Amino acid sequence: MPLFVKSRSFLRNLFRSRSVEADLDLEVHSYLEMLTEENIRADMAPQEAARAARIELGGVEKVKEQVREERIGNWLHSVLSDCRYGLRQLRKNPGFTAVAVLTLSLGIGANTALFSVIDAVLLRPLPFHDPRRLVAVHSIDLRYSGQTGEISYPAFLDWRRQSHSFEAMSVWTNSSFNYTGGDQAESIRGAVVSANLFSLLGVAPTLGRTFIEEEDRLGAGQTPVILSYELWQSHFGGDPNVLGRSLTLDDDKYTVVGVMPALFQFPVQSERVELWITIAHDLKGKNAPATERGVAYLQVIARLKRGVEISQAKSDIQLVQEQLNHQYPDNRPRGVAMLSESDQIAGDMRPVLMFLLGAVGFVLLIACANVASLLLARATVRQKEFTVRAALGASRSAIIRQLLVEGALLAFLGGGMGLLFAHWATRALIAMAPEGLARMSEVTLDFRVLAFTFIVALATGVLFGLAPAVQAARTDLNRMLVASGRGSGTGFEGARLRNALVVSQLAIAFVLLIGAGLLLHSFNRLRHVDPGFLPDHVLTFLLDVPSERHPGAQRAGFVRALLQSTRALPGVKSASAIFGLPLADDQSAFTSLEIEGHPVPNSQRPRVAFRLIESEYFHTMGIRLVDGRTFAPQDEQGGPPLAIVNETFVRNLLHGDNPLGHRIKPNISFGDNDEAAMREIVGIVADVRSGSINGDAPPEVYAPQTSVDFIGETTIVVRTATDPNSLIPTMRSLVGSMDKELPVREVKTLDQYVSDSISTQRFEALLLGTIAALAFILTTIGLYGVISYSVVQRTREMGIRIALGAQQQSISFMVLSAGAVLTLIGIGTGLAASLFAVGLLRGLLYGIQPIDPATFIAVPLLLMAVALLASYIPARRATRVDPMVALRYE
């Protein structure tokens, strides 16, 4: 019962404080009036009576205050009133408040956003059963670096049969399918996988079943397909009766046997896969890729047996591979690499992201240092206020409570804005993410980090907010009052601490600027690399001409006819086609090569990039012909087999001999009855950065597209006079008019390929650039604050100096040199630190050294210039001090 009464009173005091107050007011007044009446009855004059009553009462407000202090929940009221007072203080100093809140929110927001990305991409476990036992196994060609570790299907089957460390092992490869079930032909991304993939991952379907073992082999009756939840929703309206439905992909019939759960993704990569079929797809027909031991195109994922370490499993599979190398001497010898699936997916983004996380952590440090030095500066200004309050009887605890509340208020405002900022920044990061960054779709705002950074901000606000209380506690009231009245140099220790903070900020900003400068410089180098072709004004798209509707020579004829019509279009300068477009990494074909007159064993033959082109290709791409000639249309019609090679080919494989007339044999065959042919070199073209923009060109061999049995897949390249994007609808309808079931895929300009190929570097440079800029701005604000504060503090001294005849120059020199000294110490410290830090960036740089003279000259100059500017404004203010005003100051 009393508890009930108490809590009711508490709630009433808290939420109906206005009516509680009114009640109290009435009560006290009624008391006063009754007292007056009593006095009148005792024969006092009315005025005298009222006076006596008021004396007895002892002041209405005082009585009310005494009642308030007795109330339950009084402490809460004090905190609330402290908050009100604190907010008023913050409003009274909008400059201070804005800078402190903005600083905190930038620090909190940037950290939260970047960590959210890192958490999703690197830290969060993969959404599969017991993901720590999942590994990626690579088969490495020992004679050729720079590959992604694919294996051939026969070799994989040997791995699976002969190894003992794995619970299960699957292959997968990306593929895309021409889906003709809907209104118009459409290309759908899918994957060709082992039947046991889903059980290996430990993910059950939402509907139906996953594949069964026999479906890996041909002739298992129906050919099954499993749909993603998203495809099921978008193309089948989420129909529960979809199981058993028939689906036409690339003119083959598939039966839907299952639907995976929403958001299920495998392979984990930036482009979603919408359906899965079994490896049986690659076993049928002549030259089926999965039947050839020499055709390595499959990725391997495996689940380790419980208790088996990666290193054990690796040596297990290594043994199997060595056996295979022995058993098949005609194949190039291969090694094995193995890494956890999560490392595989994070790829080479891990060091970059960790570096950025470190950088953004330093920004938080700078932000906190800024707020700390702002609070310290303000503390000195407010010392008098607190001394006066203490002298008037405010208890130490009341002052401390108020400072705590003010610090917390700043942190809360900063945290709130930080949340907003983090939200925007996360979205921006997702939008900017390069293609290589998988799992970006899993990124969500990380509230644990938000909480952590917020607590750091809160601690800063509270800790440094308390500074005046600490100072007040240390000093004698009387002396403080006298001293602050004179406005002499108080808070010497505060000044030293602030200087130390600014120097460390400058040092951190310096290191970050160096890092950003290096990445930007390197990125700029990369942007101006000559790719060997002219990427502007070229539209490209991929066609996959199915042999079912365009059998034999008709396939090549189809492409030729399309090119003919394209060249006739207005705005088209030239058009051609290639299999193996530069910078389109999934479109490259490598082969081993024989050179006539240089017999070597099969396993020691050089590897070359092999590309199939239509006539006018070099002209359309803007690739320079170095010597000899290009292909003429008639070369492609049954004449002697010809080849064109690049300069690297000549340099590396022919040792600079004149290649014209040499004969070579790329061991590649595409068609059903095609034998690799000996080809005569008729031309040499300039090198093209085909694999990546920062890699060297491999030796390349070009052959006419139709001289081998045309494989169906080719990229059309069209050079236009106007914006190439404006040609897209025309090209789509042109292809549609020739075959309405043929989808146009990968529509991109050549400029886009170039830009995508450096998207990771752009992401890195942009992010570190932004972070460094943030650090730079915050540091400048911090320096400006410290210098201008010291000017305010020394107003009286300046006044005296001016009164004694000091020149304006000498005054501004005095202030400027104070700023310059701090900056020089900061830069010196930063320089020492960055000599270590740049080592971390070594792997990310292209075309420049980590100790890049341009960056190491530009950054100190920039920092020095801005620091002087930040000191110049207060310095000018110092010279304008009117000695009379200064001496009367305070």
Added chain:
Amino acid sequence: MNPEPTTLLQGTLDLLILKSLVAGEMHGLGISRRIQQITGGTFDVKPGSLFPALHRMEEEGWISSFWGDSENNRRAKYYRLTKPGRKQLDVETKRWGRISWAIAQALEAS
């Protein structure tokens, strides 16, 4: 002879207020005058101590309040004893008995 008004011992005020309310509901001034009366003018409770005590005791649930009309038809806030208040009066009375006995003992000892 009017004895010197004495400062109240800590805790004594609650006891006096509770005791004065046994006679019936009363407003603040009434309680003050009643205490003066029953202590023979020894204790003159000023509003500065009376009001905080009343509000605290109301929050404790020992007394309850309502608005009524005074003898002179003036709006006044009246207080009355609650059931827990009577219990508290018992407790305080016993405690006070022990204290005064102890003090008396102490003074008698030589």
